[in-house]
Amino acid sequence: MWRSLIRVVGPAVKNETCLLSAENILQQQLRTTFILKRRVTPFLTRKGYPQKKLRTRHYVYELVKDTNVEKQPNIDVILTSFVDDLGNAGNKVNVKPHYAYNNLLLPGLAVYATPGNITKFQKVETKDVKHYSSPKVLKMMESLSRLSLxxxxxxxxxxxxxxxxxxxxxxxxxxxxxxxxxTMPSKHIKGPDLNIEGKEFYVTVTINNTEKVKVRCRIHHWSTNPVEKLPYVEEFWKTPGELLFPENAE
Structure with missing residues (x-):
């Protein structure tokens, strides 16, 4: 049986292309660090004497720290452009490592806050880069622009x-x-006037004396007399309304 097996496998073994060479093995470094301590303290050795052999109990360890599961500290990065909720270009921010790598460093929105990068971005002119008055102002502008007041x-x-x-x-x-x-429209809006019921107009809101955003407003008439009350319109913001001033259409 062994002779027949050698006859079949022998030619394949001689062919080097059928086997994996050591050069093709993937060698990837893994940063796994475990901090341990011995449960039983080894024997002390007198100076000048040979080291005493360790017993089996001396090879029992207790885990002190596993660096793979411990929480990693935040890192500092320098923004290369405006990032919502973080800041403008050139600002140094402190964020979590996972967020920094996937959302800032890989897309090219930030660089590591090394001494060289800190010096570089202090000297770089950012006149052509759009700056906002605060990190959260862009999200506020988006919320107001979608609002139907x-x-x-x-x-x-x-x-x-x-x-x-x-x-x-x-x-x-x-x-x-x-x-x-x-900032109100240039024309005054007076009432009560049921002809303008449900019509829309725009006001301009200035944020931090810098950014401006238009907010859509809709007029509703209200009466304390139950007989004079107008029918309630549910989710009126989902229905497009007629503009009170067509010249202000966006």
Whole structure:
């Protein structure tokens, strides 16, 4: 049996292409560090005497730290362009390693905060790079631009929409906007007028005295008299409304 097996396998063994050479083996470094301590302290050896042999109990270890599962500290990176929620180009931020590698370093939005990079980005001119007044201002602008603000006005008493009406409506939605940051349309909006019920107009909100964003507002009439109340429209923001000033169409 062995002779027949050698006859079959022998030619294949002689052919070097059928076997894996040592050069083709993938050698990949793994950074695995375990900090251990002996459960039983070894014997002490007197100076000038040979080392005493260790017993089996001296090879029993206790795990002190596994560096593979411990939480890695945050790292410092320097942004090369504006990143939402982090900052402008040239800012040094402290983030988690996984987030920094996958979301900042790989896309080229940041570099490691080495002494050379710190010196480099201090001297680089960033005039052509767009800067924002705060790291979260872009997200705020996106939220306001998608908002459909309901301006509820009295159906029985005369009124003219003022910035404080818009400020109160913002507060109902959870936005704190000062009156001096609200720019009303050039034309006054007066009522009550059911012809403008459900129509939309735009106000401009200035953020940090720098960025400007247009916010869509819709007029709704309200009466304390149950008989005079208009039908409630559910999810009115999903229905496109008619513009009060067509010339302000975007």
């Amino acid at each position: 309901s301006i509820v006005m009295n159906k029985d008493s005369p009124w003219t929409i003022q910035p404080w009406h818009v400020r109160a409506s913002f507060r109902k939605c959870g936005f704190i906007v000062p009156e001096d940051a609200i």
